[in-house]
Amino acid sequence: xxxxxxxxxxxxxxxxxxxxxxxxxxxxxxxxxxxxxxxxxxxxxxxxxxxxxxxxxxxxxxxxxxxxxxxxxxxxxxxxxxxxxxxxxxxxxxxxxxxxxxxxxxxxxxxxxxxxxxxxxxxxxxxxxxxxxxxxxxxxxxxxxxxxxxxxxxxxxxxxxxxxxxxxxxxxxxxxxxxxxxxxxxxxxxxxxxxxxxxxxxxxxxxxxxxxxxxxxxxxxxxxxxxxxxxxxxxxxxxxxxxxxxxxxxxxxxxxxxxxxxxxxxxxxxxxxxxxxxxxxxxxxxxxxxxxxx
Numbered sequence: 001x002x003x004x005x006x007x008x009x010x011x012x013x014x015x016x017x018x019x020x021x022x023x024x025x026x027x028x029x030x031x032x033x034x035x036x037x038x039x040x041x042x043x044x045x046x047x048x049x050x051x052x053x054x055x056x057x058x059x060x061x062x063x064x065x066x067x068x069x070x071x072x073x074x075x076x077x078x079x080x081x082x083x084x085x086x087x088x089x090x091x092x093x094x095x096x097x098x099x100x101x102x103x104x105x106x107x108x109x110x111x112x113x114x115x116x117x118x119x120x121x122x123x124x125x126x127x128x129x130x131x132x133x134x135x136x137x138x139x140x141x142x143x144x145x146x147x148x149x150x151x152x153x154x155x156x157x158x159x160x161x162x163x164x165x166x167x168x169x170x171x172x173x174x175x176x177x178x179x180x181x182x183x184x185x186x187x188x189x190x191x192x193x194x195x196x197x198x199x200x201x202x203x204x205x206x207x208x209x210x211x212x213x214x215x216x217x218x219x220x221x222x223x224x225x226x227x228x229x230x231x232x233x234x235x236x237x238x239x240x241x242x243x244x245x246x247x248x249x250x251x252x253x254x255x256x257x258x259x260x261x262x263x264x265x266x267x268x269x270x271x272x273x274x275x276x277x278x279x280x281x282x283x284x285x286x287x288x289x290x291x292x293x294x
Contacts, residue, residue: 145266
């Protein structure tokens with residue numbers, strides 16, 4: 001392998017030290033630790049692993065973690081009632097509903113029921129709208145994690161040609177907005193892109209976020225390009241792989257993320273950052289009110 005390995009797990013642990021220091025300062029000032037709640041519906045193994053990793057990250061930085069386990073047989077209205085409970089709980093500063101949800105539940109309806117101020121996954125249309133017009137808000141965690149990954153590694157995207165494969169509302173489209181705001185020239189590819197290989201080959205930065213193992217091959221990569229693999233695919237033999245043919249592409253690229261251990265840990269870190277941001281936003285009015293009364 002000739003490409004520089006972008007170790008998201010190592011980088012996220014380094015960045016966690018700053019979050020932990022901020023939580024310590026909050027506690028020393030008499031404040032309560034930020035609280036993140038996670039709703040997990042059913043017992044899908046992959047979702048259970050993701051939720052466990054979020055809990056462990058909360059413990060490392062000093063957050064309070066609340067786990068809400070619901071049966072796979074739960075009805076949509078019951079799930080929405082649980083969302084409303086967390087919306088109304090002042091002790092919970094941010095929460096997520098772990099996706100995917102069981103068949104029969106409208107994921108969009110559930111996401112739209114989350115209070116945008118507590119939407120630390122950044123999936124609510126309100127928060128996506130803020131991102132679109134360049135206003136601060138709770139941005140989607142995976143794109144935010146990718147941008148931090150690039151910044152940490154000193155990879156400037158200004159003036160670079162970036163190719164994003166995948167146009168989902170939670171990764172591809174918001175990431176294209178973030179890259180554009182960072183002065184990259186962005187091409188957003190999708191299932192109807194003609195001659196995908198020739199388009200990807202233009203990229204100084206290539207981000208694969210489709211969910212198709214081995215989609216990006218070595219002949220599609222410009223020598224020296226940075227390759228960010230967002231894909232998470234479980235093969236029949238149990239191996240977890242991304243959308244990129246890692247071994248072959250790493251012999252062409254200048255830098256590359258692995259799967260697992262690349263984007264995933266940075267997504268969780270961005271989730272924690274959003275939770276701290278939500279905590280500060282929800283605490284600020286209380287402080288102002290207190291000063292007004294004194």
